[in-house]
Amino acid sequence: MYLPYFKLQSTFLVGFGIGFILAILTFIVHDAFNGTSSTFENSLSNTNDARRNSLLKWLTSDTRNNEEIIMQVWKDQMLGNKSTYGQWLTDKNVRTNNIDMDFYLYGSTREQELESDWLGSNVQLTCVVFVKKVKLAKSIWNTWGKRCNNIYFFGQEKDPEVPIINLELKLVSSWQLLCEAFNYVWRDNKTMDWLVFSKDDTLVVPENLRYMLAPLNHTRDYYLGHAVVLWGQPYNVADAGYVISMAVLGKLANMFGNSEKCITGGKYWKQEDYYLAKHLASMGIFPSDTRDQYLRGTFHGYSLQSLLWGVVKTGSYWTRALYPIQNECCSLMSVTFNVGEPDKMYTLDYLLHHLYIIKKEAVFGTRRAPTAVPDEDVWKIALKEEFNITHLKNISKDAYYEIWHSKYSEPGQLMTKNDQRKGLDKPN
Ligand SMILES: *[C@@H]1O[C@H](CO)[C@@H](O)[C@H](O)[C@H]1NC(C)=O
Ligand SMILES: *[C@@H]1O[C@H](CO)[C@@H](O)[C@H](O)[C@H]1NC(C)=O
Ligand SMILES: *[C@@H]1O[C@H](CO)[C@@H](O)[C@H](O)[C@H]1NC(C)=O
Ligand SMILES: *[C@@H]1O[C@H](CO)[C@@H](O)[C@H](O)[C@H]1NC(C)=O
Ligand SMILES: *[C@@H]1O[C@H](CO)[C@@H](O)[C@H](O)[C@H]1NC(C)=O
Numbered sequence: 001m002y003l004p005y006f007k008l009q010s011t012f013l014v015g016f017g018i019g020f021i022l023a024i025l026t027f028i029v030h031d032a033f034n035g036t037s038s039t040f041e042n043s044l045s046n047t048n049d050a051r052r053n054s055l056l057k058w059l060t061s062d063t064r065n066n067e068e069i070i071m072q073v074w075k076d077q078m079l080g081n082k083s084t085y086g087q088w089l090t091d092k093n094v095r096t097n098n099i100d101m102d103f104y105l106y107g108s109t110r111e112q113e114l115e116s117d118w119l120g121s122n123v124q125l126t127c128v129v130f131v132k133k134v135k136l137a138k139s140i141w142n143t144w145g146k147r148c149n150n151i152y153f154f155g156q157e158k159d160p161e162v163p164i165i166n167l168e169l170k171l172v173s174s175w176q177l178l179c180e181a182f183n184y185v186w187r188d189n190k191t192m193d194w195l196v197f198s199k200d201d202t203l204v205v206p207e208n209l210r211y212m213l214a215p216l217n218h219t220r221d222y223y224l225g226h227a228v229v230l231w232g233q234p235y236n237v238a239d240a241g242y243v244i245s246m247a248v249l250g251k252l253a254n255m256f257g258n259s260e261k262c263i264t265g266g267k268y269w270k271q272e273d274y275y276l277a278k279h280l281a282s283m284g285i286f287p288s289d290t291r292d293q294y295l296r297g298t299f300h301g302y303s304l305q306s307l308l309w310g311v312v313k314t315g316s317y318w319t320r321a322l323y324p325i326q327n328e329c330c331s332l333m334s335v336t337f338n339v340g341e342p343d344k345m346y347t348l349d350y351l352l353h354h355l356y357i358i359k360k361e362a363v364f365g366t367r368r369a370p371t372a373v374p375d376e377d378v379w380k381i382a383l384k385e386e387f388n389i390t391h392l393k394n395i396s397k398d399a400y401y402e403i404w405h406s407k408y409s410e411p412g413q414l415m416t417k418n419d420q421r422k423g424l425d426k427p428n
Pocket of ligand 5: 395
């Protein structure tokens, strides 16, 4: 008979399909996080793209994850011997150790404090976001904005959820807006050590920024970002976001304490980042080197996607960089990326802060079933869970097939054949 054969085949296919998808998923997850699978690399070497290949190797390699990232800015002679984050921690009498995320996430008590939380209360970071699109502001408010010690949004729009500050001024330049904004923050007089300015299409990673800033003394002058040189003037480009220390904010507020001074400080639109650098330079403050020890960048005016796979590095962002970016796309301690859509902001936040993969055998998070289910009982459980059928102690292959078929259909062609035969073969 045709049909019983088909039924067998189809039951097998369902089982095979699930198994196959699981295998692929396992493979992909394994590859993305542990990454040494040769099949994955082979398929790419066919593209003959050496850069892509080496990038992929870097992305999927786990080897240097324990290495301390050392920022060039720490080499500042002012710091003396305290030139790494580790030494700074030691000075603070703080000891770190690797914690078991399985225990931390799923265990019953949380005795240890996460390093990022500790940094959050020891390196005070104020975030200033210039808003054009409310939706983006809202996505920041719900994601990385929560990890700043204070956050200010400046813009013209209104939103019931996001406290956007409208300065109610007739602005003559974008410099004036920046100037009024830092005056506002200064007068608000909240505790802060550092100030990061960004546009609403920027994702900031406050944890990584605090790591970079921790060994630096905020009572000294610092001006950090992605610096390029234009008309002989090095400045940190607004697209990548930039940071100033409290000392610098004080000097700016002193220099531009009122609206008249703000207005005369710069007259062209979209040049506020350049004007800022010009005024800072007049006080002897210049952009610092924010690359890591491999000369990889940390402040990025591009999306991660473009940095990894898409950017043609011919623009002035690259060619006029004061501290040229070398090696792979980005430092593992990157601080900013461009993110143009709210959905992406949420997605990246999920990947950064919520998704966790337990690599080792875990005790709490991925516990085995206390007693293994014998193979011959799996179908009974399936029937109970899927169809609430508990009374069937024994069931024929045909009946089993019919039950599943009533819920799940197969590919169209097979289904047509089945439908044609159904009248003939139906039991009873
Ligand atoms: C600084 O480091 C150098 C060599 O690493 C060492 O000789 C010197 O004693 C250190 N100075 C202080 C004050 O720790
Ligand atoms: C900020 O507030 C403190 C008290 O909280 C005060 O002593 C200080 O003068 C204030 N500074 C400014 C600039 O208003
Ligand atoms: C920071 O720098 C100031 C001088 O600007 C100095 O008095 C202070 O001791 C420094 N703080 C630390 C923790 O090094
Ligand atoms: C499952 O079936 C039993 C009777 O066999 C019924 O009492 C129960 O409400 C059903 N549960 C669901 C979730 O349909
Ligand atoms: C289940 O039913 C089949 C016939 O459909 C029969 O051969 C078999 O012995 C039965 N098994 C049990 C455990 O009842």
